[in-house]
Amino acid sequence: xxxxxxxxxxxxxxxxxxxxxxxxxxxxxxxxxxxxxxxxxxxxxxxxxxxxxxxxxxxxxxxxxxxxxxxxxxxxxxxxxxxxxxxxxxxxxxxxxxxxxxxxxxxxxxxxxxxxxxxxxxxxxxxxxxxxxxxxxxxxxxxxxxxxxxxxxxxxxxxxxxxxxxxxxxxxxxxxxxxxxxxxxxxxxxxxxxxxxxxxxxxxxxxxxxxxxxxxxxxxxxxxxxxxxxxxxxxxxxxxxxxxx
Amino acid sequence: xxxxxxxxxxxxxxxxxxxxxxxxxxxxxxxxxxxxxxxxxxxxxxxxxxxxxxxxxxxxxxxxxxxxxxxxxxxxxxxxxxx
Numbered sequence: 001x002x003x004x005x006x007x008x009x010x011x012x013x014x015x016x017x018x019x020x021x022x023x024x025x026x027x028x029x030x031x032x033x034x035x036x037x038x039x040x041x042x043x044x045x046x047x048x049x050x051x052x053x054x055x056x057x058x059x060x061x062x063x064x065x066x067x068x069x070x071x072x073x074x075x076x077x078x079x080x081x082x083x084x085x086x087x088x089x090x091x092x093x094x095x096x097x098x099x100x101x102x103x104x105x106x107x108x109x110x111x112x113x114x115x116x117x118x119x120x121x122x123x124x125x126x127x128x129x130x131x132x133x134x135x136x137x138x139x140x141x142x143x144x145x146x147x148x149x150x151x152x153x154x155x156x157x158x159x160x161x162x163x164x165x166x167x168x169x170x171x172x173x174x175x176x177x178x179x180x181x182x183x184x185x186x187x188x189x190x191x192x193x194x195x196x197x198x199x200x201x202x203x204x205x206x207x208x209x210x211x212x213x214x215x216x217x218x219x220x221x222x223x224x225x226x227x228x229x230x231x232x233x234x235x236x237x238x239x240x241x242x243x244x245x
Numbered sequence: 246x247x248x249x250x251x252x253x254x255x256x257x258x259x260x261x262x263x264x265x266x267x268x269x270x271x272x273x274x275x276x277x278x279x280x281x282x283x284x285x286x287x288x289x290x291x292x293x294x295x296x297x298x299x300x301x302x303x304x305x306x307x308x309x310x311x312x313x314x315x316x317x318x319x320x321x322x323x324x325x326x327x328x
Contacts, residue, residue: 034267034312037266037267037268037284040268040272044272045267045268045269045272046269046272046273046306046310049267049269049310049312050310116314117314121263121313121314179266179268179283179284180266180267180268180271180280180284
């Protein structure tokens, strides 16, 4: 019980809270990079994606320690319930409630990702959008109740997190994803990839999709084609690649 | 048993409805997946032997790394396997 009244738990709460904010800023920014399909030449896209996944786990661990030490610490009377259910804390009712909201949203995002293979993609994406709201709520939580966010290095750190996260959000909202365009037998003018490529080559802007001539109503009423037209280029493509080897 | 499990081959199968052209599969399994002009995968349709462990591992990485879970490994029986 002595340990619970010592100031170290409270220091741990402050430190892990600040670090959790930094980590979550990194996670949402990396998530924006994944969604914008950044990478391909110097850094692999899958590497950014993997970093996004693993960093999110580290951030959740820090958040767990932050909450656990807050609950255990006897300096403020914040129970486990107050960490999950908003507006049930007697200590700094609204700022702690913001933290609870952020935690609930992050838990929703995390759990939906854990069962991603069993969830429809549209549902998972909808839930994943809430990570932006969770991050913004956590930022406000840090500004309103963070002891270290009052000035000095802590304030600079929180300000940097806000700027980076907001920048990533703006880019995500306004940016256009680049495509990792490859080269096929049907695109002889496309640049050839390097012989031993580790990544898919530099990302290029997506070239305009060639116009597909849709038949008019009169043409469509003619005799049906003997073979499905989509099958022809695919087969020709494979033949060409096999011959080239 | 281990010997029996290695018999036969596998191919990667793409679900074109789920695929959003992230291009991770071509990075993780460059020998099995190529990208078309628009960044969508063209998978190698010739089955690869299951005994080719490095290819199988890269295929598993590609399946796990797909952000849309659009890839899966399909096993092919020994008779169907060419090459």
